[in-house]
Amino acid sequence: MRRLFPSQQDEEKIFLVIHEHWFHLFLKVVVWFIFAAALLAFNRYAPEYLPMLFEDTAGSVTRLFTQVYTLFLTLSIFIIWLSYYLNLQVITDRRIVDVHQEGLFSHTVSELHIENIEDVTSDTKGLFGTLFNYGMVYVQTAASIERFEFDNVPNPAAIEKLILDLYEKNPHGGLHQG
8 A cells, every 4th residue: 555644554544635736836837938938048049149148258158057047947847846746635534644845855744633623714715716626725723733724725615525524424523612
């Protein structure tokens, strides 16, 4: 069995694995393409319109700049994909797990047991959020982490309902009043 998070138990039933909505990945990739197009435009038109940038010492600096820029473009598309793929929330029959990748070499795993839930709220804002059905889900807790936030997740109302249904089915079920 593939483990999605370190403390996953063999008999734990996974109901949902959530990644950021595809539209946010799309927006990041569009911005990346703008920077890539700028490099292509520079390589295509700069030698014709700014020939002094490609002569002598300036030419060496220009080539170094374009190589470093290309390296950063390559690294940034890798980080965009890595961030999308490794940032996830997992909803099981026992807990909610938030895996947050904070860069290439650091990640945080936070867990919330279902019985510690006090409130769940979903929020969809804006034109794109409404059109593409994505938004935020907030899980208020009585645990040391007071609030779990699921950013830009698809179908936030269904996620809210699933969490509340799991809480009600929990042996310690029923939302805490207070």
